[in-house]
Amino acid sequence: LDHELAFSKIIVELRKKHPGHILPDEDLQWVFVNAGGWMGSMCLLHASLSEYVLLFGTAIDTAGHSGRYWADIHDTIISGTFRQWKEGTTKSEIYYPGDTLVHRSGEATAVQWSAGTWMVEYGRGFIPSTLGFALADSVFSTQDFLTLFYTMRVYVKGLLLEASTYFSSSGH
Secondary structure (H helix, E strand, C coil), X not given: CCHXXXXXXXXXXXXXXXXXXXCCHHXXXXXXXXXXXXXXXXXXXXXXXXXXXXXXXXXXXXXXXXXXXXXXXXXXXXXXXXXXXXXXXXXXEEECCCCEEEECCCCCEEEEECCCEEEEEXXXXXXXXXXXXXXXXXXXXXXXXXXXXXXXXXXXHHHHHHHHHHHHHCCC
């Protein structure tokens, strides 16, 4: 299954199952992510202070540090391969399409994606704790402030959608 077709189907299903929680098409944007020495691209679908869902991947081989968060992150591979080397071990593990891996709160790993690796990512925990790592390379290394702006804008749109859904459904 082509990853773009898979992503389209995932978005449709998420909107059916979670109305009011998935960003509308006009707010969906692929944004570069430079973090931990690696480079990828993400399309944020849902964001709150405690959860996020995004599409993620890379069109090139890339590798680096995973980051260490106050959140659990679940990745389901759609295409390509993802290699993870956990701290304290001497061997890495490779994940393939259909596999789901969990990066637990407080863990750090080395990560490597092959070109053409695309996945769905779900994060749960204190999501603002992930932003420092996710944005540090854009600020201090690439100095790509437009990407920083795009990232913050879509996260704020996700937060506003959640607030709007909450207040409209709870009668506040």
